[in-house]
Amino acid sequence: MAFKLIQALALSEPMRSKLGEDAPKHLLDYLQYVTLATTADIVPLVNENRVMVKLDWSLLTPFQYLEFEHSSKLPVYHLVEFLPGRLFFVLAPRINAVGRIGDANRAVEMLASDSYDRAVQIARVMENENFERRKIDEETFLQAQEIVEKFLEADNDSAIVLHQEAWHPGVIGIVASRLVERYYRPTIMLTTVDGVAKGSARSISGFKHL
Numbered sequence: 001m002a003f004k005l006i007q008a009l010a011l012s013e014p015m016r017s018k019l020g021e022d023a024p025k026h027l028l029d030y031l032q033y034v035t036l037a038t039t040a041d042i043v044p045l046v047n048e049n050r051v052m053v054k055l056d057w058s059l060l061t062p063f064q065y066l067e068f069e070h071s072s073k074l075p076v077y078h079l080v081e082f083l084p085g086r087l088f089f090v091l092a093p094r095i096n097a098v099g100r101i102g103d104a105n106r107a108v109e110m111l112a113s114d115s116y117d118r119a120v121q122i123a124r125v126m127e128n129e130n131f132e133r134r135k136i137d138e139e140t141f142l143q144a145q146e147i148v149e150k151f152l153e154a155d156n157d158s159a160i161v162l163h164q165e166a167w168h169p170g171v172i173g174i175v176a177s178r179l180v181e182r183y184y185r186p187t188i189m190l191t192t193v194d195g196v197a198k199g200s201a202r203s204i205s206g207f208k209h210l
Helices: 002-010 013-040 047-059 062-066 084-101 105-112 116-151 172-183
Strands: 160-163 187-193 196-202
Touching: 002 013, 013 047, 013 084, 084 105, 084 116, 105 116, 116 160, 116 172, 172 187, 172 196
Parallel strands: 160 187
Antiparallel strands: 187 196
């Protein structure tokens, strides 16, 4: 939606008057964010989504990778290989991690940086935070699994609802998804933040409460 707004502004008469006929070309620099968001959120690659992602990857060349200083591309593509899967499995989780347990502004700074060295420096911090996030994720999952194994009545319980005050709010959604995968029941994970319960819920296909 952000890109479509940028597109509308770039094609508007005021911008055409300011930038001339080159106004639409400025949109190309924003396609990398479309590709990152589309792959990270696992958006279906159909219709306009497919066209924009395909166009963006077609603009990348080994020359641009080697000649960063002469490339209009931001560091996002210089931190991973040129494969959408790498964006999804490598870069997206690290951007996600700083938003969950760190400072999300770091990801913004990395993506907007015009310095490769600075981008790599931030990326290392993001890698450390992603490692910490995985540790917290696993510890929380094991605690939740222990509770489920102890109290879940397979024949009677159609959903899982868990609460622990010490659980980190940044990982309970991930853990809820893992519990759904393991037990195939709608799952609600709750923690306490400033005296108020905060939770994440994940469901299953076709679930109906009886």
